[in-house]
Amino acid sequence: MNFQVPEYIRTLAPYVPGKPIEETQREFKIRRVIKLASNENPLGPSPKALQALRKMQKDLHRYPDASAYRLKNAIARKEKLDAAQVLIGNGSEEVISLVIRTYAREGDLIACPEAAFLAYPICAQAHGVGTVRSRNDAELRADLDDLLRVTRENERVRLVFLANPNNPTGTHVPDQALRKFLAEVSKVRGGSVLVVLDYAYWEYVTARDLSDPLKLLRDFPNVVVLRTFSKIYGLGGMRAGYGLARAEIWEPVLKIKMPFNLNGGALAAAEAALDDRAFVARALKVNAQGMKFWEKALTKLGIPYWPSQGNFLLCDLQAGLGMTGAEVYQACLRKGVIFRPVTNYGLHQALRISIGTPEENRIGLKALIEVSGMPGTRLRRKA
Numbered sequence: 001m002n003f004q005v006p007e008y009i010r011t012l013a014p015y016v017p018g019k020p021i022e023e024t025q026r027e028f029k030i031r032r033v034i035k036l037a038s039n040e041n042p043l044g045p046s047p048k049a050l051q052a053l054r055k056m057q058k059d060l061h062r063y064p065d066a067s068a069y070r071l072k073n074a075i076a077r078k079e080k081l082d083a084a085q086v087l088i089g090n091g092s093e094e095v096i097s098l099v100i101r102t103y104a105r106e107g108d109l110i111a112c113p114e115a116a117f118l119a120y121p122i123c124a125q126a127h128g129v130g131t132v133r134s135r136n137d138a139e140l141r142a143d144l145d146d147l148l149r150v151t152r153e154n155e156r157v158r159l160v161f162l163a164n165p166n167n168p169t170g171t172h173v174p175d176q177a178l179r180k181f182l183a184e185v186s187k188v189r190g191g192s193v194l195v196v197l198d199y200a201y202w203e204y205v206t207a208r209d210l211s212d213p214l215k216l217l218r219d220f221p222n223v224v225v226l227r228t229f230s231k232i233y234g235l236g237g238m239r240a241g242y243g244l245a246r247a248e249i250w251e252p253v254l255k256i257k258m259p260f261n262l263n264g265g266a267l268a269a270a271e272a273a274l275d276d277r278a279f280v281a282r283a284l285k286v287n288a289q290g291m292k293f294w295e296k297a298l299t300k301l302g303i304p305y306w307p308s309q310g311n312f313l314l315c316d317l318q319a320g321l322g323m324t325g326a327e328v329y330q331a332c333l334r335k336g337v338i339f340r341p342v343t344n345y346g347l348h349q350a351l352r353i354s355i356g357t358p359e360e361n362r363i364g365l366k367a368l369i370e371v372s373g374m375p376g377t378r379l380r381r382k383a
C-alpha cells in the first residue's frame with residue numbers, strides 16, 4: 001500500500017475501554033456477567049432521560065438542533081452562566097479533542113500528570129501533538145509544582161490537562177494549591193496556556209477542599225471546565241458532555257465543531273437528566289454506600305487503596321495480594337466479573353473497581369476473594 005499515514009498515527013496506542021458485558025459472555029460462555037469497569041452509573045439511565053427519549057422518537061427523521069440551544073441554555077441556567085460559555089460535546093471526550101485541535105498544532109505539546117486520564121495524550125497524539133508529564137506524589141496525587149515546571153520549561157506546551165478528581169487514581173488536588181497553580185500558569189508565555197480542568201466526577205465529590213469549578217472559571221480567564229452526562233446522570237451510552245469557559249475561548253472551537261455532533265436523542269435525554277434531582281440523589285446514596293462497602297472490605301482483606309472522590313476505587317493488589325492488577329482482572333473475568341486493569345497507566349500493581357449496586361459489589365468482592373486463592377475466608381497475603 002502506498003498510502004501515507006503520519007508517524008504519530010502509526011505509533012498511536014489506541015484507548016482501551018472497559019470490556020463489554022456481551023463480549024465477556026461470548027468469550028467465556030457465561031450468562032451472568034457484571035461490569036465494574038467503566039465508572040458507569042449502576043442504577044441505569046435517569047428515568048427522566050428515558051421519558052424524554054421516548055417522546056422525541058417521533059422526530060427521528062429530523063436533523064438535531066446544531067446549536068444545541070435547549071441543552072446549552074438549560075446548563076447555563078443551572079450554572080448561572082451565559083449560554084455562550086457552554087460548548088456541547090459528543091461526550092466530554094469530544095470537547096477534549098476539539099480544544100486540542102483548536103489550540104495546538106502539530107509539534108506542539110500538552111502537559112498533564114503521570115497516570116492522568118489517557119484520552120488526553122491519545123487525542124493529542126491523534127493530532128500530532130505530544131505530551132509532557134509531571135510527577136505524582138507518593139499518594140498518586142498530581143504534583144502541581146512539577147506540572148508548573150514542565151509547563152514553563154517546555155515552550156511548546158499550549159494546554160494543561162488536569163482531572164479533579166483524577167481517573168483512574170480517584171485522587172484530587174486541594175483548592176488552595178490549585179488556585180496557586182492557576183495563578184502561576186496564567187503568567188506563563190503571556191497567559192497563552194489554557195488549563196483544562198476535567199470535572200467528570202464533580203457530582204460525586206465529598207471532600208470540602210476540592211475547588212468549585214464555577215468559581216475557578218470566574219477567577220481565571222484561561223480555564224476550561226469539562227463536565228459529563230456519562231457518570232451521575234447515567235448516560236454513558238448517549239454520548240453527551242460539555243465544556244464551560246469564557247465565550248472567546250469557544251469562538252474558534254465552534255468553527256471546527258461538526259454541526260450535528262450530538263444526535264437528537266442525546267440532546268433530549270441530557271436536557272431531561274439535568275433536571276432529575278431525585279435520580280442524582282439516589283445515585284449519590286448508592287455510590288456512598290458502595291464506596292464504604294469496598295473500603296471496609298479491602299481494609300479487612302489487607303488490600304491498600306487510594307481514597308477516591310469518584311464512583312470508583314483504585315486498589316493496590318501487589319501490596320495486598322502479591323498479584324498484579326492484570327492477573328486478578330483475568331481471573332475475575334472467568335468468574336463473570338469485569339474490573340479494570342490499569343497497566344496502560346503504568347500502574348501494574350493496581351486494579352480499578354467501579355462502584356456498583358449492593359448486589360454487584362457483593363458479587364465482585366466474592367470473585368476477588370475467590371481468585372486470591374482462599375475462598376470464603378481471608379485473601380492470600382503477600383509472602
Ligand SMILES: Cc1ncc(COP(=O)(O)O)c(C=O)c1O
Nearest residue numbers: 091092093163167200228230241
Ligand atoms: C476523567 C474523565 N474525563 C472524561 C471522561 C469521558 O467522559 P465522556 O463519556 O463524557 O466522554 C471520563 C470517562 O471515563 C473520565 O474518567
